[in-house]
Amino acid sequence: MGNLVITIGRECGSGGRTIAKMLAERLQIKCYDKELLLLASENSGLCHEILEHHDEKPTNSFLYSLVMDTYSMGHSAANYMEMPLNQKAFLAQFDTIKKLADRESCIIVGRCADYALENRSNVYSVFFTADYADKVDYVSEHYHIADNKLKDFISKTDKKRASYYNYYTNKKWGAASSYDLCINTSTVGYEGAIEMILKMIEQK
Numbered sequence: 033m034g035n036l037v038i039t040i041g042r043e044c045g046s047g048g049r050t051i052a053k054m055l056a057e058r059l060q061i062k063c064y065d066k067e068l069l070l071l072a073s074e075n076s077g078l079c080h081e082i083l084e085h086h087d088e089k090p091t092n093s094f095l096y097s098l099v100m101d102t103y104s105m106g107h108s109a110a111n112y113m114e115m116p117l118n119q120k121a122f123l124a125q126f127d128t129i130k131k132l133a134d135r136e137s138c139i140i141v142g143r144c145a146d147y148a149l150e151n152r153s154n155v156y157s158v159f160f161t162a163d164y165a166d167k168v169d170y171v172s173e174h175y176h177i178a179d180n181k182l183k184d185f186i187s188k189t190d191k192k193r194a195s196y197y198n199y200y201t202n203k204k205w206g207a208a209s210s211y212d213l214c215i216n217t218s219t220v221g222y223e224g225a226i227e228m229i230l231k232m233i234e235q236k
Contacts, residue, residue, distance in 0.1 A: 034152070034153055034154045035133060035134070035135070035136055035137040035138070035154060036059070036061070036137040036154050036156075036233070037132075037133045037137065037138055037139070037140065037145075037149060037152070037154065037155045037156070038052075038055065038138075038139045038140075038155075038156045038157075038158060038229065038233075039139075039140050039141075039145040039146040039149065039155065039156070039157045039158070040052045040139060040140065040141045040142065040145075040158055040159075040160070041142065041146065041157070041158070041159040041160070041193075041197070041205065041206070041210075041211060042141070042142070042159065042160040043160065043161045043162065043167065043190055043206065044167065044171065044185070044186045044189035044190050044193075045162060045166070045167025045168065045169075045170040045171040045186055046160040046161050046162040046166075046167060046170070046217050047160065047162065047170055047217045047222060047225075048141065048160035048217075049065055049141055050222065051160065051217070051222050051225050051226060052065070052139045052141050054222060054226060055139060055226050055229060056138075056139045058226060058230075059137070059139075061136070061137045061138050061139065062136065062138045062139070063138070063139040063140075063141065064132065064138055064139065064140050064141065065141040065142070066084075068125060068128060068129070068132075068140065068141075068143060069084055069125070071128050071132070072121075072124040072125045072127075072128040073124070075124065075127060075128050075131065078120055078121065078124055122200065125143050125144075126144070126148050129143065129144075129145050129148040129149065130148055130149070133149050133152065133155065142193065144196070144197055144200045144201055146201075146210075146211065147197075147200065147201035147202075147203065156212050156213070156229070156232060156233060156236070157210075157211040157212045157213070158211060158212065158213045158214075158215065158229055159206060159208075159210070159211040159213070159214045159215070160214075160215055160216075160217055160225070161206070161214065161215070161216050161217070162216060162217045162218045163216070163218035164186075166217070166218045167186055168182050168183075168186070171185060171186055193205060194206065212232065212236075213228065213229065213232050215228060215229075
């Protein structure tokens with residue numbers, strides 16, 4: 033059957049990371065978010081600060097082509113050393129996600145994990161959205177950002193995630209066709225979202 037892996041895409045403030053952790057506890061498996069950067073650092077030899085700086089940051093289509101050409105050819109030591117740091121950061125996370133899926137059942141938040149594990153059995157991709165008012169409340173509570181900066185923070189975070197995802201995958205961030213399941217947490221709540229995911233796994 034293989035390991036069970038659930039990948040999480042999320043709008044800023046939708047509660048995706050919180051739900052991922054709750055679901056991981058329910059299933060008694062690990063949830064990887066920022067923890068993925070530490071693993072990628074260990075696996076690649078890149079320092080953690082470099083990976084964190086380039087984490088889910090948008091790039092341009094030219095760099096995307098270089099990265100994917102290099103990945104498809106199998107990055108040798110020579111051409112790997114010549115890559116820009118953002119390419120190395122992407123490949124380090126891409127490789128780590130694949131190794132995690134081979135090693136254990138887990139939940140992976142963001143970082144194009146659904147694309148890295150595309151066409152694998154027992155991998156389920158979920159995307160979370162929420163009503164704007166609820167997103168504002170969540171960000172205000174969890175990030176302690178001034179009220180007059182909340183709208184800008186949410187907008188910039190979502191644009192950054194969308195740009196990163198759209199360049200590195202053949203899909204569109206947030207589009208229903210890109211995922212197995214899309215959930216509005218304002219409509220169903222966190223527990224309801226978890227039940228929907230578990231039901232999807234049972235039925236597939």
